[in-house]
Amino acid sequence: MSFVRVEDWRDQVIGLKPLYTDTGNATQIINASGDTGLDRRVITTVQAALARAFAVDLKAQHDHIRAILKRKSLLPFYLPGPRVFIPLKMRQAIAVNDSTYGYIDVSFIDKVVRDEEKNTCIVELTTGQKVEVLSNRTTIISSQHLGQELLAYLQPPGNVSGEDEIIKSVTIILSYFNRIQDQLTRIERRL
Template sequence: MNIGKYVEEELMAFIPVYLNMKGNCTAIYTYKSGEIYIDKSLRSFLNCLGKYFLIDLKESRKHYGNLLNVNNLVPIPFNRENIFIPIKTRKPISRNDGALGYININYIDKIEEGLNGVNIFLKPNYKIKSLNTLKTVEKHINNGEIVRKFYDEREKGIYETIAFYDEYNKPATKGDIAILREELLKIKETLE
């Protein structure tokens, strides 16, 4: 499966679907190509996406779940432009069927309450029906935005650390050593 192709075509959402004569499959929505069906389960597609972006999905859920103080239904940030929120899109038929789809928060145009759930409208012109309540969908979107902020802060911290080491990865001068000696003496005095 060529995951890079779907990412390059701007992956907006992927949801589980049942197809006649094929069973449990995944509907993929991309900005450039529209709706595409693949013969892989959503879990398989999600794992391939994690490998493509070189992230451990289990650890990502654990990390961001702790930050959000939630155990389940944690948004998944693959990168800044690809933060996906979980949305219940169907009722499972059998025990191992997945009910959750994932939607990229960057492509959500609006949400409206429908007859039996919530309609999520994606840019440019797609609609995904959710079995969640409006309040739950709004909560998931807010959690996605919070995860984006945490992700940005984490990335900023990594780049600041790299910049710090680039700046200070130079030979020490006698003046640098003298300043360091003074600081160590001050610390020693406060400890005694």
């Protein structure tokens, strides 16, 4: 694995994973082309550097995401694009204040597989890479759902054609008439 700086791969980053190395804490960077590199900085510094490369204020963004998702802890973060990175537990802490959570771009998650032998999960990415995650499958799916919810919020509203609007209106009207029909049927049964 080569040494890189997250700023050099800023447009290709799809994952950040905290690692222990011979020299201490470092961060493995996973990019969209399937390559990995090692940034010698701790994950919080790498995350801040990546956000800084896009002129993103993580503190302000954290407050904004908290209001959108109505949650307080373990929130995803996003970059322009939009690219939403969800937090996943990727290692056990060895010392106090060790970062145990890494981040994966929710758009690149293909599937989550339970590894019964190690009692962990494997997150398979669309690039073919696999990332071991210590969280249980339910927690990963929940975090993925939050990330997709944030991604949907960040997507600009699409151009809805007239036909789509008509179909949506007809569906609503049919639903309304079905409810009326059900109510009339219940009334007839009582009489």
